[in-house]
Amino acid sequence: MSSIEEKCKNKGVRLTDQRKVIAKIMSESKDHPDVDELHKRVSYVDKKISIATVYRTVKLFEEAGILEKHDFKGGKARYEQSPDEHHDHLIDINSGEIIEFVDKDIEKLQNEVAKKLGYKLVDHKLELYGSKIKK
Amino acid sequence: MSSIEEKCKNKGVRLTDQRKVIAKIMSESKDHPDVDELHKRVSYVDKKISIATVYRTVKLFEEAGILEKHDFKGGKARYEQSPDEHHDHLIDINSGEIIEFVDKDIEKLQNEVAKKLGYKLVDHKLELYGSKIKK
DNA sequence: ATAATTGCAAATGCTTTGCTTGTGA
DNA sequence: TCACAAGCAAAGCATTTGCAATTAT
Numbered sequence: 001m002s003s004i005e006e007k008c009k010n011k012g013v014r015l016t017d018q019r020k021v022i023a024k025i026m027s028e029s030k031d032h033p034d035v036d037e038l039h040k041r042v043s044y045v046d047k048k049i050s051i052a053t054v055y056r057t058v059k060l061f062e063e064a065g066i067l068e069k070h071d072f073k074g075g076k077a078r079y080e081q082s083p084d085e086h087h088d089h090l091i092d093i094n095s096g097e098i099i100e101f102v103d104k105d106i107e108k109l110q111n112e113v114a115k116k117l118g119y120k121l122v123d124h125k126l127e128l129y130g131s132k133i134k135k
Numbered sequence: 136m137s138s139i140e141e142k143c144k145n146k147g148v149r150l151t152d153q154r155k156v157i158a159k160i161m162s163e164s165k166d167h168p169d170v171d172e173l174h175k176r177v178s179y180v181d182k183k184i185s186i187a188t189v190y191r192t193v194k195l196f197e198e199a200g201i202l203e204k205h206d207f208k209g210g211k212a213r214y215e216q217s218p219d220e221h222h223d224h225l226i227d228i229n230s231g232e233i234i235e236f237v238d239k240d241i242e243k244l245q246n247e248v249a250k251k252l253g254y255k256l257v258d259h260k261l262e263l264y265g266s267k268i269k270k
Numbered sequence: 271a272t273a274a275t276t277g278c279a280a281a282t283g284c285t286t287t288g289c290t291t292g293t294g295a
Numbered sequence: 296t297c298a299c300a301a302g303c304a305a306a307g308c309a310t311t312t313g314c315a316a317t318t319a320t
Contacts, residue, residue: 014320015319017318018275018276019275034309036309048276050277052276052277052278052310052311053276055309055311056275059310075308076309077309090248090249090254092254093257093258099252101248103244105244106241106244106248109240110241110261113225113236113238113241113263114225114263114265117234118268119265119267119268120266120267120268121263121265122228122264122266123228123263123265124261124262124263124264125261125264126245126260126261127259127260127261128245128258128259129256129259129260130249130252130254130255130258131257132254132255133250149294149295149299149300151293151294151299152293154300169284170284170285183302184301184302185301185302187285187301187302188302190284190285190286191301192300210283210284210310212284212285
């Protein structure tokens with residue numbers, strides 16, 4: 001059973017065949033596919049799964065905290081399995097490759113900034129866009 | 136003449152009546168209107184200006200570096216005049232209010248992170264989402 | 271059994287575009 | 296003058312939704 005399928009069980013999310021396939025694919029994905037790409041991968045297992053179902057499932061999983069949605073540049077939402085510990089992203093503007101990173105110092109400063117402005121930090125989005133340094 | 140109109144002159148962007156109106160409204164705006172809202176404001180001055188023109192102009196100005204486009208949560212692009220010095224945004228998740236802030240330390244750390252990963256930082260997006268602390 | 275889920279196609283919301291007419295430099 | 300811009304309506308794209316048929320618990 002995939003790790004996402006497991007999470008569904010724990011959270012009482014009803015499991016259909018389609019959802020199991022989507023759960024499995026997303027559990028195995030190490031990148032950040034958009035819905036089209038995900039549908040393509042899912043279709044390889046069961047070509048009768050419609051893209052509407054993929055959209056609905058991905059939203060369902062997101063609301064259950066199982067998937068994380070990202071709106072990087074490009075106009076299409078991209079998904080990844082919710083990580084155990086939060087990370088941010090650096091996007092290679094040339095290749096589109098996405099690198100994950102963690103920086104506790106930045107996190108801390110973000111909290112301080114919010115606090116200073118009289119706010120409790122609820123969420124944040126940090127995306128770095130860069131080009132590879134050639135050596 | 137509005138400050139944006141001035142920038143257009145300097146950059147050789149042709150000025151039409153419509154563009155002058157849009158330039159003026161954006162120069163005076165202290166918030167981050169979306170295209171609909173901007174069109175509404177523009178229509179108050181000249182109700183014959185179409186929303187297609189607003190879309191085209193806003194894109195033109197952005198490509199000329201005169202306006203900055205933001206994709207905050209909500210699905211609609213929002214615009215502000217390109218600031219002299221870069222700032223980031225904190226969005227009040229309850230009211231939608233947007234607060235601008237500058238934090239040099241965070242900027243510096245971002246550069247360091249990128250560098251450490253072998254990248255030259257070209258652009259970045261930092262958005263904080265928070266709720267007001269009641270006292 | 272039955273409330274929830276699927277597939278399909280139609281609808282949505284934001285944004286872009288083709289085409290004809292109008293206009294700034 | 297004449298390449299470029301505006302207005303309009305139609306098209307485009309990602310995403311959502313209504314509905315009838317199907318399915319998980």
